Amino acid sequence: MKSLYNIINDIKKNPYQVFFLGFAAVILTGAILLTLPISSNDGKSVGFINALFTAASATCVTGLAVVNTAEHWTVFGKFVIIVLIQIGGLGVMTMTAMISFFFGKRISLKTRVLIMEERSVDELQGVVRLTRNILLFTFLVEAAGAVFLSFVFIRDYGVVKGIAYAMFHSISAFCNAGFDLIGNSMINYVENPIVTFTLSFLIIIGGLGFYVVWDIYASKNLHMLTLHSKLVIIITAILLLAGTVVIFALEYKNPGTMGNLSLWGKIQASFFQSMTPRTAGFNSVPVENYRMSTAAFTILLMFIGGSPASTAGGIKTTTAGVLLVSIYNMVRGKRDFEVMERRILPDVTLKAAAILMISMMLVMFVSITLSITEEKLGYDFLDIFFETVSAFATVGLTRGITPFLSGAGKVVLTFVMFIGRVGPMTVAYAFLRQNKNIGNYTYPEGRVIIG
Template identity: 70%
Template sequence: MRYFKQKINNIKKNPYLVFIFGFALIIFIGTILLTFPVASRDGNSVGFVNAFFTATSATCVTGLVVVNTATHWSIFGKAVIAVLIQIGGLGVMTMTAMISFFIGKKISLKTRVLIMEERSVDELQGVVRLTKNILLYTFLMELFGALLLSLVFIKDYGVLKGIGFSIFHAISSFCNAGFDLIGNSMINYVDNPIITLAVCGLVVVGGIGYFVLWDIHVSKKFRMLTLHSKLVLIITGLLLFIGTGLFFLLEYNNPGTIGALDLPGKVNASIFQAVNPRTAGFNSIPLENLRMATAVITVILMFIGGSPVSTAGGIKTTTIGVLIISFYNLFKGKRDFEVFERRILPETTIRAAAILLISLFLIMIVSTILSVTEETSGFDFLDILYETVSAFGTVGLSRGITSALSTAGKLVVSMLMFVGRVGPITVAYALLRQNKFIGNYTYPEGKVIIG
């Protein structure tokens, strides 16, 4: 007993382990709830593996599904999924703080420290006020999105069902989850600007993050923004603009995607498909009909993902931004990596490179494992790679192979979704023990030839 108490105390002292176990606990609770027969519309349990996959996908705001969310789950099951999405989008510690607010309990110092780590805040002062602002901002954005979606959903599904659909999809969009209750994502609304632009708006706002939007509100002018906000806005804008243009050009005459739409419909669908690979997971056209080049571009967008301290996944826009700036300055022969009259610390570049390498390594390993476990299924490697990057980036887009995965494949993808949500660096920090015997010395330099 004393041994287990010591282990628990060690976990509590490590904020990274607390995050990991916090997400794992939420997934476990969600799995149990979704295995209940009452969670399924037909009254039969979906089974532990399928429930675990769904709970992981919802908590990690991914959107990959092994059963159709619209037709399989009961109202209870859909409510559980919505709650898991909201918890996963906001973060475990932020949700813990929200519950404390409602019951009138004071936020403990330990919880404040964990929130500070979860939100990547450098100062403990003002953490509670920050958490309240994030919660208010989140619920206001979701409410506004639900009101826009209700303009169409109430008309199509009636008042009660339309309101329920609006709330669910607003939560799913803002949290970049990609779960839908329609049955075929947003294909039915491919040329409906209200639905597609409302979803895109929620996805972008959720994927940019509270800190950037607050910085815009306070600074007013672009030159007054922090370097972080500038990089997020520039990289996000470039990815959306380039993604929209490439999708429009490559799929313009493809009858399986946007070929039959008029010009406004083509533009609308192109914008939608450029936005949602940024970790949202909705689609307005059949993804299995994409041209190979478009599918590859989508994989790249999914891999990059959204921005830090947001509801999005992927390696993040700032990671790519820092690496591009560092490479540019390196090739110019500069000693310091500079942009917008600011110097990027070497530690930041090293961290960005580490994230890129670890992420590529994970995707390579998991793609290889899935190629083995799904060998008899006859999937193309592009489909497997698409599924792998989608899981890692917590996107949720699929070329139709998720429900056909083997049990081993589902478990592997579930683990990848989990790592993608908490972050590979967080997992590394949590698992690697700190060296307690670091000496006050350095070794002589050793030269290594690169390139």
Template identity: 50%
Template sequence: MSEFLKGKPKLTPVRILALGFAIVIFTGAILLNLPVSSSEGIRTPFIDCIFTSTSAVCVTGLVTLNTSVHWSYFGKTIILVLIEIGGLGFMTIATMFSLILGKRITLKERLIMQEAMNSFSLQGIVKMSRYVLCFTFFVEGMGALLLSTQFIPEYGLLKGLYFSIFHSVSAFCNAGFDLTGNSLVPYSNNAVVIITISLLIVIGGLGFFVWAELYNYKTSKRLSLHSKLVISMTAFLIISGTVLMFLFESNNPGTLAGKGIFEKILSSFFAAVTPRTAGFNSISTSDMSTAGKFLTDIFMFIGGSPGSTAGGIKTSTAGLILMTVISVIKGKEETEVFKKRINKELVYRGFAITVVSLGLVITVTMILSITESAFSFEYILYEAISAFGTVGLTLGLTPKLTVIGKIVLALTMYSGRVGPMTLALALAKNKKKTSIKYPEDKILVG
């Protein structure tokens, strides 16, 4: 606290990351506020510019204005750039320009990169950044190529190509912005579009560290515990989600009833993938059954994996908590995952992140219940979790938000993108060592 009173706050890597995201958001809002950014050539209300810029940088996808209709191609391109910066992280983008210009990467910059990428070690961090950039552009390029086979015949060469690039970047970065005006509902029976977008979402949501290990698996013949847990949790969530969505929505006339079996399976699969912080939808979210909406809430809260373009508490955190509960039920003294013991401090951090995240969602829900009193609790909770998890799915509340509601959700998206990571790093790095140990005692639980 003394450093703030002196007016000279120490810019730690965590603070630099938080400040960097804020600066990018504000810069994006200024650019979106220019008349050239709107399709009508007039200035957009600054609160909507801030909201859109926050949603893009925090790779969320919640919008108060129709992206397809309101923004000009200049504005859409600004949003696209903000999505890429938000997905990769501004430090990775800055590293790219430093490498192009031949500038030396300093130790402080390497430390910030390590924090941003959730890397275990500082060693090889610049090489990892190169890999992230090459991997990202390659995957997005392949995604755009596959999508162009569908969009170019429909929209023409230039518009179809732009649509392909935009949706590929938006999907890989788990952003959920679309240019159709109705997400992917018009393509609910198009296997190429749905599967391509799904693969981009999953690839972007697994995390660069996991893909680096998978790439080197032929030579190393091993996967770290982190990668095993992330892959297992991802597969479990997708498979179980697909089955449950199929059961919940098959007979729902507002979503899947009346559709063929292939489209039902395809839409159920997509409905299980996209809540993992992507924000696209191929069926009407507002018409989903209560069970389907609640399952979506759970998936949005969990999110993707650490070091990825996704948000939420992360699959590894959810997996760690699940395995801790199982270990306690089995009477084991320590958490065990794939025949490995997990340090108790890591378990504590996982529970701390989850509790703080729940606290944030509850607080935001309570505030929105006051500012958006015209809407039901179901709509408000859905919106709060979507903003925290940087998902972008909505039941229709976002475009009708009050000014206060827009500010609250913008702050929630920012917290969801920066908060859990910052909390984990703060708990990991700022340990207070003390030789004092208080006497042990007991309380009743359960």
């Protein structure tokens, strides 16, 4: 039997377990703080399950809430939430490096390796400089967003509260969290271009990822971008445009959403509602009033989500892109999967297929589980499926059922949010033992009929 010392050493050798347990530790710490009576306006503890759900939703930058964030939490509670959002958006190891920078300490080799794995970097060299750039870029963008939002929020809430609201929503948007302090998300600002387009800019930049933004800045020429950046930009643009057009067409006459808005207001709302499933979680119209077709289409947008190495969730744009390219090449009878004069390695396609299958199975399993545990609520399966995908993709959009979930339902969704933020493949790599007795041999082929 292994000693505790040996177990800890084994964990340190596996960066995926470090990420898993690091996020879990942050969530647990946040839950304990939010359980304290000082966090709630009524002076009573919200309960551990509700605090755990909120902490997980914030750290996993989801935005689902079991209580009204604006009304229930004190200034201390809101501060805990925004800190959890910032940690979740940047990553545990990146925040650890930031603390080391602050105290002037040297970043250890082990920490550099973990940051390299966390940021999906192939080389150890330059990791510290990269981390500094990510932190600087993040805080500059969030500060710029807060400045623009303050023009509106200071007018509506006064100087001190307006600045605080601007900072909170800027961080929440850039980290793709979707928590708000207004009480009904951005419904009050559905036709305010400063708020909607500032939040949209923050969400899109956060969802693209630092590497794509840096690649655009460094290349100076779109033709010189890496294949990764090109795929991210093209797929993001297609999803935003298609989402805007589809939502505009489906909800144009819906009085429960945007039917009573001006034409410009409908265009703004359509774009905003197309962008937030990428996985921000803000909404400028009541999502619970969506037509069934719009809700189903939004589920697809949420499931795809944002891009790798960003603050967004979902299976990621590049996963969807690689699978579509691979299917297209396979149908055409090509042995190599090619796109933009580049060949995609078979391992990348297999990993994309694995992510898709694991994600679909997890979402379906959890949806069926919730339909059993929440049967008394009487919600349609579409509503439950919507909530599940929103949690898995760390979106935060809701059809209004989250506050009414049972304790078991909240625990299940907490687990889904955690897996969605850490990543299903990271969890698999962390806990599935690898065979150390692999020899230099292969088994004979076995033929399987497909299709």
